[in-house]
Amino acid sequence: MTKSRKLTTLPTEFLEAVPVMDVLHQHGYEAYFVGGSVRDILLGKKIHDVDIATSAYPEEVKQLFHRTVDVGIEHGTVLVLLNQGEYEVTTFRTESTYQDFRRPDQVTFVRSLKEDLKRRDFTMNALAMDTTGNIVDLFEGMKDLDNRCIKAVGNPSERFHEDALRMMRGLRFASQLDFEIEPATYEAICEHHSLLDKISVERIQVEFEKLLMGGNRKKGLDPLISSGCYKYCPELADKKENLIHLANLSNQPFESVELAWLVTLAALDIQPAQVKAFLRQWKCSNELARLMTQSVKALQQRLLTGWRLDLLYQSGEKVITLVETACPYFGQPSQLSESLLSYQQLPIHSMKDLAVTGQDLLGHVKQPPGKWLGDMLNYFEEEVLFGRIENDQEKLLQAADLYQKGDN
């Protein structure tokens, strides 16, 4: 497929954007599809959004369309609203000086497609496609796609000095696309990994998660470790051995980001009490941190001794499902349906399921509300869960009398 220099049929995502490009053409400007969508369509993958690059300057783009939004005008990007769609149109540009290794210090708008493609990270990302499906391939991107190879455009050191994140992007593409990193590009990553020091955690996190979620994770993790890039990922600098362990687990793709983090945290031997601090360094959400704290704890126990009743109860279906799905990565078969059944068969699933409420107890015991009430409910919760008292109102009220007498 990638041998062809022309796509015979354009998918809808591209066709819908053609009217935008037609307007640009009618006014004498060039316009092409560029970036990830061109790469992905040539690989037969699903397209997210299409990016359009043009020789028109941002102000010129804005004059041609009734409805536009300045989404990143300093970098040349204007959002064009046409018919029912929204299209990012970016002026051809060069990015000359990158003093902070992050963002181009100086964007220069140019009229030449070649100049624009030449500043892009990898040859497979430096392809352009016109509205008829013709591929413009100035840097042998098609050959590299065919060879399943990630190769920097031009001099890799220059590309990584321009934006150090590109090294992490290269590793994540290796995992996502199941591609090899070309030797000179890999060597430059080894040489320049410390430039990642300047990159924000948020951007590294995005690439790391994509790497974990890729179809061939090992292909991204191995060079992440061997190149030294891992040292610039939060909290991983002294985790080389654990990362190797992670890379050598089953390479079965993760079906969710939560599962990816759970297996990663367990392989890295992060203890439940450390999970929150660890994920905070990664700028992950508090919600994920809470879920992972519970899940790491439950996974440890599941792998060691199997589920305990109280842990099933505290975990709930979401954590049980995650943990069971993680088990095969650590050499234990998943017992998802059995564990969910055990959970469903618990006598209660929360305190709300108790056959008595706080109000019932207040009415029965005839004591002003106080700490005793919470203690009693906690006691009943445990007794009912472990089957020592039946979840029946009458039985619980009798038990309340005994409890009051200190007879529990």
Ligand SMILES: Nc1ccn([C@@H]2O[C@H](COP(=O)(O)OP(=O)(O)OP(=O)(O)O)[C@@H](O)[C@H]2O)c(=O)n1
């Ligand atoms: N650090 C970067 C980021 C992006 N690009 C260029 O900008 C395009 C669009 O970038 P982006 O949307 O971030 O990534 P994609 O390559 O489209 O991949 P994906 O959508 O899978 O993240 C890339 O293809 C590449 O040509 C680049 O050269 N250097």
